Amino acid sequence: MLRTLLVVLIVVSCVAGCRRQPKQYDQSSPEAVIESLEAMVKDGNTQRLHELFYAEDDDMRLALRRFGRMAGRLAELAVAINEAFPEEVEKLKEDAEEAAANGQATSIMARLSQGMMRQRRSPNSNPGDTFNSAFQQLLTNPYDSFEQASDRLTAMEIGEGYAGLMWDGKPLLPPFGIKIREDVDDKWYIELPLDLPIVTKYRPRSEEQWLIAGYLMKSWENAAVDLKTQVEDGKFRNIDEVAQEAGAMVLPPTLMIGIAYSSQFKEDD
Secondary structure, rough: OHHHHHHHHHHHHHHHHHHHOOOOOOOOOHHHHHHHHHHHHHHHOOOHHHHHOOOHHHHHHHHHHHHHHHHHHHHHHHHHHHHHHHHHHHHHHHHHHHHOOOOOOOOHHHHHHHHHHOOOHOOOOOOOOHHHHHHHHHOOOOOOOHOHHHHHHEEEEEEOEEEEEEOOOOOOOOHHHHHHHEEOOOOEEOOOOOOOOHHHOOOOOHHHHHHHHHHHHHHHHHHHHHHHHHOOOOOOOOHHHHHHHHHHHHHHHHHHHHHHHHHHHHHHH
16 A cells, blocks of 8 residues: 555656746846747747736736736737738738838837827827727737847846836837836846836826726736637628727726726825
8 A cells, every 4th residue: 555655656746747847038137038028929928928027016916917818818819810810911911011111110009109199290180090000910910029029129228237128229118218127036127117207197006006907907808818709700701890899898898997997096186
């Protein structure tokens, strides 16, 4: 009997030891963080992107983990869309390459910024096409900008324990920038620009506020899961219909959670 138990324990130990360990991503320097960002996307580990971001406390870390799960679901949705509409996806890629050749914005954030700037300059203009193309890119290839991160993203030292993120040699989000910082665990992390003047007043600070932010991530995660199922079931005829349904899914919970979040600041006042 004792011999049998020993054999069982040995087998269990071997199985446990042979389990595949999660890949370790280097964060020993700002440059390593950029390389790990690209590697996570290429490895299909976008659900782990949150590991590269700095968290001020456990509440923020929990919200970032929920962001990671949402990011993973968004990647799965993109795979389903690419399989369902390969010709349309290829056309979107060709349009993006043509836009890049003409010096136009091609990244998701750049397109959204371009649309907002155009609307500011001409309030009567319709930025719908710009936003729609950016949204379609988000659904079909959400991490396109990060797949070649090491080619375009660089880090410039700005002080002890801090570096600034550069895109094509220019600071991200000028004049404030986005920083990478070293933490007490000797790892480097991307620091979200929560102290921007437009953000700092309404950024999450309390446990409840971070929980609400996490609920928002969860609602988007659920929308991505439901949308993926509908895409795989053949409910949509094209990517435009997918984008419209995505908006219909995301908008109501986002508005409701936004109201709950804004009430936090009314109570503080």
